Amino acid sequence: MPFVNYKFPEGILDAERKEEIIHRTTAMFVEYFGEDVRPFTMVLIDEVADGGWGRADETLTLAKMGLPAKQH
Template sequence: MPLIQVNVIKDVFTAEQKGEMITRLTDALVGIEGENMRPVTWCVIHEVASGDWGIAGNALTTADVRALAAGVGV
C-alpha cells in the first residue's frame, strides 16, 4: 500500500493546511497509480519540534520558517 510521509516543523502549518496537504498529495499519487488505490493510500504528517530540524548545519525554528514564507531571509 502506498505511504506518503511528510515532515514539517511543528506549528508552521494549520490543521486546515495539513488537511489540504493530505488531500492534494493523495490526489497526486492516485493520479499516477489509479483511483482503485485511493482507499489504501496512506498519508502521514510528522511534526518535528522547532529547532530539531537542521539545514546546512544550522537549526531551523518555527519562526525561521515563517520568516522564509514571508520572504524574509533567515
C-alpha cells in the same frame, strides 16, 4: 500501498492545511496509479519541534527561516 511522510516545523500548519495536503497528496497518487490506490494511500504529517531539525550542518529554527514563532 502508497505512503508519504511529511515533516513540518511545529505550529505552521492548521488542521485545514493538513487536510488539504492529505487530499492533494492522495489525488496525486490516484492520478499516477489509478483509483484503486485511493483506499490504500497513507499520508503522515509529523510536526517537528522548533530547532529539532537541520540542514547542511546547521540547526534550523523558525526565526532563521524568517517565519513567525509558534503561537501559544
